[in-house]
Amino acid sequence: MMVSVKDILVAAAVCVFTLISHSEGIIGGREAAPHSRPYMASIQVQQEEVRKHECGGFLVADQWVMTAVHCLPTGPSGRKVVLGLHSLSEPEETQQVFDILELHNHPDFNSVNYDNDIALIKLDHPVNITEAVRTLEFLRSGGTNPGTDEEVETAGWGSTDNLGSRPDKLKELVVEVVSSQRCRRSDYFGSRFTSNMICAHKICDNPCDKPQKKEDTCDGDSGGPLLYNGVAVGIVSNGGIKCGQFRKPGIYTIISHYTQWIDSIMGQQPTAQPASL
Structure with missing residues (x-):
């Protein structure tokens, strides 16, 4: 059977398109049902008249949000924490906005490899628990990972591709x-x-010869939770230089691994890092 040059080019185009589409912020995944993950937090920075999503986080107590150290490397710097949101652009009556009263970055965070990438944010006032704002249980020492x-x-408002395209609505992903x-x-x-790390991804079905792309978290998902049986077991930290790479889950x-440190922070009153820094 003769195969024309046109047939070869069409097949190659389909293969390339499949690879690109599978690398789409979370890379892949789907839009979450509105407010189905009421623990999700968006850490936002003010830019002129609007606030821009930078990182994720999740509510673990009525005045505490867990996130990643690398999300706020220079301190709060006027950032806000927003809970109860699904859309980043639409006004939602469910949203609650907070200033950062305290930021506690793990003292052993390594900026080279992101080891110990865990931080705790104390909100300026307790949250109002609603259907759209609720705490999430996290795994303590002795639990099963x-x-x-x-x-x-996992879930987040992170990039949907390596060009930095961001979704407006919360996306979720199974890996x-x-x-x-x-x-x-x-x-x-x-x-x-x-x-101190777990790595995870999901290889997509691929009609090409070898699977080269996968579903993955990406820029802007950092700080969000990784859930196992409905309990937070991990914090989105980092991965490859590009999202969706085969050998970079x-x-x-x-x-x-941080139960003692978490308890020492959430149970203490002195401020380790004032919001003014």
Whole structure:
């Protein structure tokens, strides 16, 4: 059977399109049902007349939001925390906006490999618990973290592609845990990957010869939760230089490794890092 040059070009175009479409912020995923994840927080910075989403977070107590250190490397700097939102642009009566009273970055955070990428934000006042604003349970020491190939889920308003396109509405995604041994391989993350991390992604179906793209978290999803059986077990931290790369799964901070530190912060009164910094 003769195959024309045109047929080859069409097949190649379909293959390329499939790869591109599968790398779409969360990369892939779907829009979440409005307010179905009432613990989600958007950390926003004021730009002229509007606030812009920078990072995610999640409500763990009536005045505390958990996020990633790298989301606020220079301190609060006037940023706001918004709860009860689904759309970033539409006015929603469910939204509650807070100033940051205290920011507690883990003292052992490593900016080179993002080890210990966990932070706690104390809001300037307690939240009003509603159907759209609720706390999320997080795994404590002694709890069971997900094993290799187990499904976990995450959500965020992060980029939908490597060009920085952002969704207006919250997206959610189911991914699968990748073995720690694989993520420590030199062709994955090597020594950057530590025992405080989980890596996960989801390989998409692909009509091309080999799967090269996957569903993944991306820029702007950082600080959001990784859930296993409805409990937060990780914090969206980092991954490859580009999102959706085959050998660069998303990396998540293991929350249960920090129970003592979390309790020491949320139970204390002195401010470790004033909002004025």
